[in-house]
Amino acid sequence: MTLTITHGEIARLRRSNPEIFRRPLAERLREWGLWLGFAALLAFGLWWIDASPLRIWNGLSKLGFLVVLMIPPTDGGAFLGYCYAMLETLAMAFLGTLIAAVLAVPLGFLGAKNLVPNRLFHFGLRRVFDTFRGIDGLVWALIFVSAVGLGPFAGVLAIAVGDLMVFSKLFAEAIENVDRKPIEGVRAAGGSGIQTMRLGVFPQVFPVMMSHVLYFFESNVRSATILGIVGAGGIGLALSDRIRINNWDEAAFIIVMILVTVAVIDNLSRRIRMRIINADTGRK
Incomplete structure (x- = not known):
């Protein structure tokens, strides 16, 4: 015997018993804490290596200048x-x-x-x-x-x-x-x-x-x-x-x-x- 549940029945179950379909608060807080920790670690790493937008832009400009010097490649x-x-x-x-x-x-x-x-x-x-x-x-x-x-x-x-x-x-x-x-x-x-x-x-x-x-x-x-x-x-x-x-x-x-x-x-x-x-x- 196969039990089939329609989307409407699932929606009614969600409305009548929201606590069943909602993740526990402790689990959600733990996940948010991990994401915040990851974001903080990433921001600290970028600050530590001085990866400022101005420095990145200046580096890309210099890289473009070097690429121009590379064209055309020659063996000398x-x-x-x-x-x-x-x-x-x-x-x-x-x-x-x-x-x-x-x-x-x-x-x-x-x-x-x-x-x-x-x-x-x-x-x-x-x-x-x-x-x-x-x-x-x-x-x-x-x-x-x-x-x-x-x-x-x-x-x-x-x-x-x-x-x-x-x-x-x-x-x-x-x-x-x-x-x-x-x-x-x-x-x-x-x-x-x-x-x-x-x-x-x-x-x-x-x-x-x-x-x-x-x-x-x-x-x-x-x-x-x-x-x-x-x-x-x-x-x-x-x-x-x-x-x-x-x-x-x-x-x-x-x-x-x-x-x-x-x-x-x-x-x-x-x-x-x-x-x-x-x-x-x-x-x-």
Whole structure:
């Protein structure tokens, strides 16, 4: 039996029993308090950074003047140098991502609680992952520029260390969600611990790992341009130099190169990720 209530009946119920349809006063006051607190926090933040309308207007006017100086973008006769710097940036992103991914595989296995059931060890290792993940890649770049000097080597180390713990956490979570049947099958056949991981676990998580690695590689291509500005080499260093000497037309040309390169990398990475995901789905 289906009970149907018309809009007219609902309206009559609202008029005859308004207290049923009205939210409690305490709930409404709490909601208004949260909105007022949010508005106050936003207003305080804008006041703290001196985001006055006059300052915003002056900034937009100056930005418009800089955009005029950027048109048309020109390479200033250094096109080959910019191409080399872009290749250097791509190499930084690739090597940093690769090193982080390779080192993260054993850490991911160690951090998976279904493979290493020691709760104290698992908790401590995960907190190490979380601690290092809290340090931004730009901070690592500044540290390694001071440690090993200017150049792409510092950028590679910054990307590798910055991504290592993120990969480790993601890999550990992927390993924790594997199907137990292949693992039990390898163990039933007399496989050792290493063989169980290689034959029962790794084939299941490899597509997920590769998807994460490809996504981080395309993200690191963008990050590597910023790392170059602080001295880690690559196209970011060239962009910083052009901005410093007010060659805005050349700076615009470099920005266009970065945008085109990132777009191409994003497209290729997305195609590869989709192929890996489709192949894994087809096997299942």
